Amino acid sequence: MNDDIERIERLLALILIEALKNSSQKEKVWKLNQAGFSNIEIAELLDTKPAVIATNIYEYKKSKKNKKS
16 A cells, blocks of 8 residues: 555656656756655655755745745
8 A cells, every 4th residue: 555655656746747847957846845755755756866956945945035035
């Protein structure tokens, strides 16, 4: 049962990534993060490192905060 749930989560993530194929990596990372995926999971999906994901999330939050000011 747990394997089925994980498979469904991965399929949904792939659908989201496909829907965002013309978006930046930061946008993809942010959407996956908002969907509840961890940095490690996002890194695996986007074939990069968790540190890159953490940086993308930080920069995305910072850019949104600066736009509010």
